[in-house]
Amino acid sequence: MRRLTVLLIVLLAAACVWSFVVAREHGWWFPRNVSAFGERxxxxxxxxxxxxxxVLVIVFLLLALVVWRGARAGRAERAHGDTRLEVAWTVLPAGVLVFLAYDQLDEWRELKYAGSRPNVPVTARVVASQFDWHFVYPGRDGRFDTLDDLETAYELSVPEDEPVVLELVSRDVIHSFFVPALRVKQDVVPGMRPVIWFEARESGAYEIVCAELCGWGHYKMAGELAVLPRARFDARLVELEREFASNGEAAR
Ligand SMILES: [Cu+2]
Structure with a gap:
């Protein structure tokens, strides 16, 4: 029994390492990156x-060792109240967290600080609600909440190879705007207006999903990001303008 347990623990650790090593070949990883900062x-x-x-491998191997030794000794050894051990498992994870916080400072500064955002107008406003995405373009006057705003559902078009700035709002609960191929993810909290930016290097259609459990229909809260060459993006906006104009006439 002792051998079997130890063998199972070691096999489980090996299976975890194996799945990590082959993840990419099997498509168990992120989709191919198309964002200018995606590699970082x-x-x-x-x-x-x-x-x-x-950490996982070390913990599994220690567990195997404890099972091996403990089963031989026939009783467990108590480690409660071991100050050195407690200091070690507090200081080590804290050290790892401080290191990670330090290591990602440049990326955080570049992507999240308002001051380092590219100085371009907001391309579109992303409106999240249970359970779909709407997108509003400011129209020709470049301003939101005016009569020439253009609204679409499901599909957001953005220009290729240019910085794109999006403003996010939620109409109800917390959602999270996630475009895996762009490595962009931002919580959309009601009452806040987070702004994100990215630069897509390749035209194509990419999945938009909600990454925050927002209710029963969360699973179907999907959309599509259409990255288009500049000329086609402009043409798309003109097309939307026409659609809106003809809708207005139909309503008259
Ligand atoms: Cu959602």
Whole structure:
């Protein structure tokens, strides 16, 4: 029994390491990155996964050792009240967290600080609600909440190879705007107006999902990000303008 338990623990650890090593080939990883800063996010993600993976392997091997020894001794050894041990398992994780916080400072500053945001007008406003995404473009006057605003559901078009700035709002609960191919994820909290930016390097259609459990329909809260060459993006806005104009006439 002791051998079998130890074997199972070691096998489980090996299976975890194996799944991490082959994840990419099997498509168990993020989709291919198309964001200008995606590699840096991936680097952070991998670093954290490596650290967590190393901790997992160490814990599993220690567990196997304890089972092996404990079962031989026939009784457990109590470690309660061991100050050195407690200091160690407090200081080590704290050290890892401080290191990670320090290591990602540049990315955080560049992506989250208002001062480092590219100086371009907001491309669109993302409106999250249970359970869909709406997108509002400011129209020709470049301002939101005016008569020429253009609104679409499900599909958000943005220009390729240019900084895109989005303003996020929620109409009800907390949602999270997530575009995996762009490595962009931002919580959308009611009453707040977070602004994000990115630069998509490749035209194409990419998945938008909600990454915050927001109710029973959370699973179907999807959308599509259409990255278009500049000329096609402009054409798309003109097309939306026409649709809106003809809707207005139909209503008259
Ligand atoms: Cu949601």
């Amino acid at each position: 996010i991936d680097h952070l993600f991998e670093l954290i996964t490596w650290i967590a993976g190393a």
